[in-house]
Amino acid sequence: MYHKSACEGFQCEQQLLESSLSQADAGLGVVERLVGWLRQRSLFVLAYGTGCGAIEMRPLMTSRFDAERFGIIGAATPRQADVLVISGYLAIKTLKRVIRSYEQMQEPKYVIALGSCTINGGMYWDSYNTIKCLDHYIPVDMYVNGCMPRPESLIEGFSALQARIGRGEPSGYQRYRDNIDWYKANQRRVLGDNMPPAYTYDWYSGGAV
Amino acid sequence: MEFSASPIWFIALPMLAAFSSPLWVRWRVLDQLLLGIPLGLLLLALGLFATVQQAPLIETIVIAPPLGIHLHLDSAALLLVALFCFAVTLVAAFLWHGATETHLRGRQPFVLILLLLAGGNGLVLTGDLFNLYVFLEIAGISAYVLTAVRDDRPALAAGLKYLIIGSVAGVFFLLAVVLIYLQTGQLNMAAVAQAFAEIPPAMQGLIAVLALIGLGIKSELFPFNFWVPDVYRGSDPAITALFSGLLVKAFLFVLVHLAVLIWIDPEIARIWLMTLGALTLMVAELAALRQDEMRRMLAYSSLGQIGLILLAFGFLHESTAAGAFFHLISHTLAKLLLFLVAALLLRRVLSLHLDALTGAGRVYPLTVGLFVVGALCILGLPPLSGFMSKLWILQGFAAAQTFWPIALILVAALIEAGYYFRWIRVLYAPAAASAVTDSKTSKTAPESWATYAPLLLLVGLMLLLGIAPFVIEGALVDAARALLDRDLLIQSVLGVAAQ
């Protein structure tokens, strides 16, 4: 089932991280730089209010923090969104919807995970029905830690992400595409029979139109 | 030629054949005769058209009018006589060459049908009031017995009812004749017509009312036609076809003829006749809306058409009268067709009730198709003759700038369409009723073409008259003139007497 048999568990993640970092210096042409610059100027955010972090996301659009000045604006549907923001802890029930939303976004797409819960489970480290490490299920591009992070740190996270996009660094969606079997196996482990139907992801392995 | 041209044959020949029929033993011969006699008379009538157009034929019996009895064959009478002969020929062909029920194929119906023909012809031809009464009774009695000829409970009840009401009508008419005779001392119509003006007005009114009630019952006019649905329902449809196609027409003609001839003031006659016609038309058409039995429905429809014909005759206008004659013909054609179709259906399906006939059109396409054609003709839809006759009547009214009868006729036609098309829709309903699917046909042999030949002939005639009405235009106009020209008639009858 595993895409790569040379590793197991945490080793795999380590390898993945290293391999993606190793590509970071890949030479970029002018066009790619321009495209990256344009992309980082405009981020449509699909804010997934899974946990208490949702309350910190509202002020982002208000006059005080005004994320719009960075080109960050909310999107209503995943089809139009570039960034998926997971705000806080993620129950297993919610995970299915998050995966669905993530897969519906059009590439290039990015994930920002808010708060400690998405990193290691946070205060829910021993809960039976929350996931502990989001990156096992969908590829996270940027963690913003804290419990909860303030809007300022959120904006900081966005800026960092923008910088990465502008530099044309490879991002999570490529990882997801390359390692779809691994991600699916992880997802299946927690979701069990509750997995979304095959048609929602089998195209990752097949060709495009 | 002189011998064959006599109008007496129209009465004498059927009567002779009827009364001498017991002399034959084998009814196979009757079969041929029943068809042959009316057919012969029809040919004779057709041959006479040219002669009569010149001058009416008058056949005096024993003594010349005004003292004696005479037969008066003018264009109007000839048209009706030809129609009657045709109707009887057709019904006879239907009865005796199709697979008819046995009770309609013996000596008894043979005698009665021929007597009916004789009576009808006599009513139209006679020029004498008492003679008229005699023919009225001949036609009446043969009709009563024909109604009951099936000899089961409903037929006998209908026959009895017909007998009672028919006799009452006879009494009324006889009273009128007696009063006329007492007042004028005359029985010859032409002579009475001359003398009628001298009777006191009150007595004139009384006589008129008596005659109107008598003939009104017989010719099925509104306040006197309550017996019709029962009788039509009780008797055999093939026989009813004759009543509706022959008998009523004869009485109606007599009524109009007497009204024109005897009543001096055409205005009053017009009011009475048109009111009666309009009432009959509207009441019958409305009442027909809720009929769920085919023969009753056809009976009401027949009443409505009679009302329409009377309305047109009653206008006492040459154009409408010609149209009325035309409508009389096309109504006879259509009603013959419809009643014969009903007879055909009755042979196969146990009941002619609306529910029992649901979906019959999908089982018997030809028979029900013929019903549709008949209905279209009655409704006055082109290209059938009913349309031309109605158009003729309507244009007559329009030319005279009288619009209320037009409105009435059109509204009545709409109501009529309401029930005829309801029947057509039910006959063609997608799901056939069980009464239709497990009908008697499965046991009996399929109908031969001989059964349908008379019906198809009727359809052909309707089409012919609907597309080319000019073929009988001359006869119709002559008939209308002959009917309405009172002076000419009196002069021709009494002129003969003077010689």
Place this chain on the structure above:
Amino acid sequence: MLHILLDSLAMIALCYVMGFLFRGFYRQFNARLQRRWGPSIWQNFYDNLKFLLKSETLIHGPMFFFGPIIIAAGAITTVLFIPFLKDSIWLQGVSAHGNLILIIYLLVVGPLGNALAVGSSGNPFGVMGVTRGLTRLMGLEVPFFLGLALVMLQHETASVQAIMAAQDSIAHWNLITNPLAFAVILLPFIASQNGSPFDVVGAPVEVYAGPRVEFGGRLLGVLMTQNMMMTVAKLVLMVDLFLGGASNIFELIAKAFALFLLTTAISATFPRLKTEQTVDFFWTVPLGVAVLGVILNVWLI
């Protein structure tokens, strides 16, 4: 031929540039009203290009793909049938072969092509949005068309160029000579721009982005492009009809901007109406004014 090609390209380019600048201005304006800094004036350009440069686009069948293309083609056609300048051979497109009624109907091609594509996706929220859109269209077209008819009646022609030519001085602007028609048209015009009190069609959250719910990637980019072009095309049409047209490109931009400022101010002031409120509003207030205008124009004058 070359002239027409160049001319057409110039018109399309002008429309596009004006479109994203105006839209950017709109966002700036709104932000300032809300005491924010707001995005840069180029933001719409970035957004549009970002979508056009998306590396993945999901479609739901051929009609879903062709729908936005039809809309874009319709928008380009509309732009080319509107004369931008008067007394000039430039920026005319093929407007000599069209007229006002044709333009009004071409403006509708967009919503209808959109409706086809959205229907093809099978997303119920999208179709809900389309229904709202068509309902709003039904509401706004009546006073809108009646107002335009008043103008056509006034000049006895349906040709935009002729109407423009007739307004030779500021005193002859239809805004001055026929203010009622302008008053009738203004609010339906905002609605046709999907402006604020009447923007229930694509209301995010409420109907999940409405008609655009399934569009993403480059198709959304195409839709945004045509939207910006249509915004400008409609503004130019209004300038032609009511503000006397423009003799040069700067005058055109100035007048269009003035008009845009007016509609923006109105949009920024009023909260959103429900669909049926929108229709009912159009059939009472602007239509009432329009009937008044008809009575004044046809019977009294």
Place this chain on the structure above:
Amino acid sequence: MTTNRPLLLKLLFLAVSLTPTLTLLTWDGAWVWPLFGEFELLFQLEPLAAFFLLLLALGAPLVALPMARGTPDVPTYALFVLLLLGMQVLLLAGDFIGLFIGWEIMTWSSYLLLIRSTRATLEGAQTYILFNLASAFLLLAGLLVFYSATGDFQIAALTEASTAQRWAVFVLLGLAFLVKVGVLPLHRWIPLGYDQAPDLFSAVLAGLISKMGVYGLLLLPTLFPDALAGLAGRWLNGPTAGYGLAWIGAITAIVATFKAISQQDIKRLLAYSSIAQLGYVLTALGVGSSLAVGGAILQTLVHTLVKLLLFITFAGIILQTGQRRFNDLGHLIDRMPVAFFAVLIGIIGLAGMPPLPGFAAKYLVFVGLIDARWLLLLAAMMLSSTAAFIYCYRLIYGPFLGHANSPEARDATEAPMSYLIPQIVLMGLLVLLGIFPGWAIEIIVDPVLTALNLAPIGAPSWGELATPYGGYDGVILMTVFGSAFVIVTALFWLARGQLRRAGSPYDLSFAGEVPTADMPLHYGAGMGRELRRIPLIGWILAHTTTGIQAGLTRQTLATAGLLGGLYRRDPQTWILLAVLVLASVPTLLLLNGGNS
């Protein structure tokens, strides 16, 4: 021999369906058939009738082709032939009797064709025939009044009649034709009839038979020259009598459009849309100017083509799926692409969108209304024609887009070839007329206008539609749109990035959820429900004429029952009545006599 019989029958049927074409091409001169008295039928081909004969010549073979499919249904063939005969008689007739004969043959043969459908209910069939016969009898009454005024049945101007006679003729004939066209309170037979008729025959009903009403209405200007203005003077720039007609048409169009939006059945929706479309025609005829009448004629042509196309296409869909409600179809676009394009072209024509000729027709009508300064009518027409977008959208969304909602819709296949050929021909005609509106004006519309003593519209070139108010060029419009379409598509394909088709129709943005087949996703099928919240539309949709009709039927039947009650079954009552009459009449007479 026996094996060939069905084929021979079908070939014969198809050959007969070409008779209108033959008549159109070969009929010249006048043919007289005597009736009675001085009346005779005169058959000649006037330009106005030739236009309608052209519609017939187009429509008859196109409907006959799919009709001839399957086992031969001889009664249907015969009735269809009769129908064609009736319509040709109607059109060729130079006098009112011939017109009426054709009218009636058309009426009853179409009724008999209608009840061959298994779906025809008693109510539907009765409504159809009674409304149509009422129309026919009104026509008869009108032509009798005409006869009483002129002494002749020839169709000619009614010049020497009194005002009362003129109004009587106008009202009676007008009502007769309006019933056929189906204006508002008299429309009920249309939704019932079109819905219940055999599917292909609905195309004839909507495309051809209803046009005979339009033909009748176009005869009115012949009877009342100067575009009805002689009847009651002028109002603004048009005839007053026409103003009334135009409002009837406009209100019909509005109400019928809203009714159409709220229908759940495809054929009923198309029926209401027919009413609405012919409402436009009526409005245009009311204006009576050259532009408006030209628009009306073009609209008639377009409506015929569109309704033939739509009804034949939907007949094919019903044939393949057995479903006819919006809720039961869906997502046929992949399985029936030709039908999809047919309906797409059809609704573009129906909605009057450029570049199809429906727009040219609407354009002429609009300009005619502006020219007549009847702006409120213009607003009313605009309302109905934009509301029409909604039902047009339902027509394409319900069956073709969205989700398949029944097993039949899930695995339907394209209709047989005999359905596809007419669809393709009609699509081609519509597109052709759309690109060359000037050609349509010159070849089709102008001869009719000339025959009606109106100024021809004319066209500078085939592609161009020109009016005093300006015009447009169909060729350029199509070129620009086509090039734009091609260029945008090309640019799209040239740009980088991949295009991916969703793996399933259920791959939707659905708030993170994964919708399943049993969810009610086919939202647009019930489109129009929320329109009820708009006061005007809610009021219109809440009211019907069904109640009036049912009430009238009930009252008539009650009267019938009452009168039927007179026909008692006991002879003594009959005799009693006779005696009573006998007793009363002389008494009355004596009383009268005593007084005088």
